[in-house]
Every structure is written in C-alpha cells, then in structure tokens.
Amino acid sequence: MSKLRLIHAGVGGMGKAWRDNATLNSPDFDVVAIADISDSALVEASDQLQIPPDRRFKDLASALSEVEADAVLTVTPPPVHVEHAKLAFARGLHLLTEKPIADTLANAKLMVDLARKAGKQLTVAQNYRFSAPIQTLRRIVRERPVGALGHGHLDFYIAADFTGTFRETMEFPLLVDMAIHHLDLIRAVTGRNIARVNAMSFKPAWSWYQHEPGLKMLLELDDGTPFSYSGDWSARGRQTPWNGDWRLQCAEGSVHLDQNEVIVERCERWGKNPSSEHVSPDPVDQNGQARLLQDFANAIRSNKPSETNGADNLWSFGAVIAGVTSVREQRPVEVRELLETA
Numbered sequence: 001m002s003k004l005r006l007i008h009a010g011v012g013g014m015g016k017a018w019r020d021n022a023t024l025n026s027p028d029f030d031v032v033a034i035a036d037i038s039d040s041a042l043v044e045a046s047d048q049l050q051i052p053p054d055r056r057f058k059d060l061a062s063a064l065s066e067v068e069a070d071a072v073l074t075v076t077p078p079p080v081h082v083e084h085a086k087l088a089f090a091r092g093l094h095l096l097t098e099k100p101i102a103d104t105l106a107n108a109k110l111m112v113d114l115a116r117k118a119g120k121q122l123t124v125a126q127n128y129r130f131s132a133p134i135q136t137l138r139r140i141v142r143e144r145p146v147g148a149l150g151h152g153h154l155d156f157y158i159a160a161d162f163t164g165t166f167r168e169t170m171e172f173p174l175l176v177d178m179a180i181h182h183l184d185l186i187r188a189v190t191g192r193n194i195a196r197v198n199a200m201s202f203k204p205a206w207s208w209y210q211h212e213p214g215l216k217m218l219l220e221l222d223d224g225t226p227f228s229y230s231g232d233w234s235a236r237g238r239q240t241p242w243n244g245d246w247r248l249q250c251a252e253g254s255v256h257l258d259q260n261e262v263i264v265e266r267c268e269r270w271g272k273n274p275s276s277e278h279v280s281p282d283p284v285d286q287n288g289q290a291r292l293l294q295d296f297a298n299a300i301r302s303n304k305p306s307e308t309n310g311a312d313n314l315w316s317f318g319a320v321i322a323g324v325t326s327v328r329e330q331r332p333v334e335v336r337e338l339l340e341t342a
Contacts, residue, residue, distance in 0.1 A: 004297055005032045007067060007093075008049075009060045009084060010075035012041030013165070014098065018075055019048055022289040028297035033067040035060045060084055064091050071121075071300065073293075074098065077166050078176075082107040089118040096123045096296045100180045101313050105321045105342035112310040121299040122310035127288025128181045129188045129308065132281040133243055133260040138189045140255055140279060145264055147251030149190060149225060154182055156231035156244040161208070169210045172201055174233040175323050179215060182244055183323075184308075184316035186219070186227055189248075193315045194227075196220040197322035198332040207234040217323060314339055 006029040008015065015036070023031050033055040036042050042056045057063040060072065064087055071094040074084040081097045088095045095115065101124045102108040115122035128134060141149065156178070162168045167177055187193055202214040213233035221227060231244075246257035253266035262281070267274040286294065295306040305311065315335065321342075322333040 001301075003030045004028060004071055004300060005030055005067075005069040006071050006073055007031075007033045007035065007060070007063050007069045008045070008073045008075070009035040009063070010080075010098075011036045011045035012038050013075070015041070015045065015075040018073065018289055019045060021287050022293045023073070024049065026290070026293055028294060029071070032069055033057060033063045035063045060087055064088075064093070069093060071096065071296070078103040082111055085111040085114055085122070089114045089120055092118065092120065094121040094123075094296070094300050096125065096292065098125045099184075099313075100176060100320060101310060101317050105314075105318060105338060108310075108314060108317050109339075109342055112314060115310055121296065121303075121305065123292065123296045123299060123306045124308050124310055124313040125289070125292055126181065126184045126188075126308040126313065126316065127292050128185055128243060130284065130286070130288040130291040131243060131260075132284040133241075133257055133262065134185060134189065135284060136262045136279055136282045137246065137248075137255070137257050139282060140262055140264065141189055141248060142191070144250070145277075146253030146255065146266060150249050150251060151226040151228075152186070152190070152246065152248045153228045153230070154186065154244045154246050155240055156182060156229070157235035157238070157240050158233060158242065159236050159239065160233050163208075168208075171211045172324055172327070173209055173211060174213045174215050174231055175199070175201055175327070176320055178233060179217075179229065179231065179323070180316060180320050181242075182229060182231075183219075183319045184313070185243070186221075186229075187316055187319075189246075190221060190225070190227075192221040192223055192225065194219050194319040194322075194335055195222040196332055196334055197319055197326050199323040199326040201323075201327045204232060204234055206236070209234060215323075219319070318342075 035057040072088040198218045201212040203212040217229040219227040248255040256263040262279040264277040299306040
C-alpha cells in the first residue's frame with residue numbers, strides 16, 4: 001500500500017515531538033513539505049526529515065500551492081487551527097490537528113462542518129487516550145470487577161515551566177490547554193459524555209503564569225454520575241503523572257490510577273478485610289502520537305472517522321468551554337446547550 005503524502009505545519013516545540021514519535025518513521029505517511037514561521041525550526045526539521053529547501057515554507061498556504069499532498073498535520077497554537085482547516089479542506093486534504101481543536105467553540109464547530117462538507121477526515125490529537133495506563137484503566141472500568149461506577153475524581157498537579165511559550169501568557173492555561181486531555185480521558189474511560197460543568201479557576205500566590213493555572217471542577221456525566229477534578233499547573237511538591245491520579249468509586253470497591261499504576265481495592269463496611277489488586281498494564285505497541293497518526297491514515301483509507309474525530313471531540317472541547325463560561329459567569333453550564341448555540 002502506497003504511503004499518504006503529509007504536509008507538517010508547525011515543526012518546532014511539540015512539532016519536534018511529533019517528528020520523533022510519529023512522522024519520522026511512519027509506515028503510513030511520507031512528509032513531503034514542512035511549514036513554520038521559524039527559520040531555525042525549519043532547518044532543524046528539514047535536516048531530520050531530509051526535506052529539501054524548496055519544500056520548506058513559512059506558511060501553510062504557500063506549501064499547499066507548491067506541493068501535492070493528501071493530508072495536513074498542524075501542530076500550531078489553537079487560533080491557527082481553523083485557518084489551517086479552511087486551507088486544507090478547500091484543497092481537498094484531510095487534517096490532523098493538535099488539541100485543543102480550536103480557540104473557540106464556534107471555530108471548532110466550523111472546522112467539523114468544513115470537514116463534513118468537503119468529505120474529508122478531521123482527527124484531533126487526544127493522544128493521552130492511547131497510553132498503557134489509560135487503556136488498562138478503560139478496560140477495567142468496562143469489566144466492572146467491583147461493580148458499577150458511582151462517582152469519580154481526578155487530581156493533576158505538575159509544576160510545568162512554559163517560559164517563552166504561548167502557555168505562559170494565555171488565559172486559563174490549565175483549563176484550556178491541559179484539562180482538555182483529562183476531560184477527554186474522563187469521557188473515554190467512563191464511556192459517558194460530560195453534561196454539566198461547574199468550575200473555579202484561580203492563580204496561586206506563587207504562580208509564574210500570567211493567568212490562572214489552578215482549577216477546581218465539579219462535573220456531571222450524562223447519566224447523572226458526579227465527577228470532580230482538581231489541578232494546579234504551578235504546584236510544587238508531590239507531582240502527579242500527566243495522566244493524573246484517579247479514584248473511581250464503585251459499588252463494591254474502588255478503581256485507582258495511582259502514579260500510572262491501575263489498582264483495584266476492596267473492603268467490607270468499616271474497612272474490614274481490605275484487599276488490593278495491582279493490575280498488569282495492557283500491552284501497547286505504539287505511543288499515543290504514532291497511534292493517532294495510524295488512526296488518521298486508517299480513517300482516510302476507509303472513509304470512516306477515527307476514534308478522536310472532530311465531531312466526537314466537540315464533546316470534550318465543549319466541556320472545556322463550559323468550564324471557561326462557568327468561571328466567567330460563576331454558574332453551572334450545560335455542555336449540550338453550548339454545543340447547540342455556539
């Protein structure tokens with residue numbers, strides 16, 4: 001099977017991670033051109049990918065005008081995604097975009113609509129779904145070894161330093177740029193959409209961010225299940241993994257993701273006869289970005305949406321925007337209402 005031709009836009013920063021983890025040795029794609037506003041990023045990427053000078057561009061539009069391709073990978077700040085979607089779909093190309101899907105819910109919905117009208121695939125980079133710990137947690141929740149899920153909680157505490165990047169100055173850095181992963185994971189692990197969001201965002205006194213890296217959220221899933229989220233992207237002290245630490249409270253015990261290890265706990269009333277089962281991680285052949293790229297290729301070839309397709313991802317991004325709205329208006333927000341009115 002011949003490889004698909006890919007234009008990679010945004011090759012610095014996370015773009016380098018995409019090269020190292022996915023595009024450099026992809027069995028499905030050949031990178032035929034690159035685009036970036038940074039000359040140094042273009043040179044570094046072209047050396048690694050062996051891209052000749054005439055296939056290095058300062059913007060995606062120029063690349064699309066000069067190079068034949070099947071798809072675009074955009075690893076750029078969120079406000080750029082919708083512009084790249086317009087360019088790609090107008091040219092009849094498929095699009096794989098970094099998360100969050102867009103800067104606004106209206107732009108996210110526009111991207112989904114443009115993909116539908118063009119008959120092209122739109123995949124969103126929710127790569128956290130495909131790590132071994134999350135795949136294992138997801139399976140255990142489906143198998144119900146301690147009964148049905150009753151409520152859940154997720155902690156995320158990492159002292160991240162994004163000095164010199166857009167995350168240092170953006171509004172709601174944790175809520176918009178990172179919690180999108182966790183809200184998407186809550187959906188993936190539980191198999192349920194987030195229906196209602198009540199959020200509080202804040203800036204700790206020690207924070208090095210311009211805006212608010214702290215977050216408390218009370219969520220309600222679409223079957224009424226309560227779920228809470230607590231995080232701080234400027235938290236010193238004990239750190240959680242990037243997947244977060246989870247407690248899923250079930251009818252006959254609890255399921256935990258603790259430092260990326262899945263544990264099933266049981267006990268009787270008053271804590272009698274406790275037991276703890278450490279679950280071996282499910283084998284995962286690919287890292288998250290390589291899996292996403294493979295899913296994107298499969299979607300293109302089969303004309304069937306990938307698991308993290310744009311239309312499905314509106315529920316994850318909609319929950320984020322519901323959180324932003326809740327913070328600003330100090331009220332609970334229904335995700336479906338936002339999706340219907342944006």
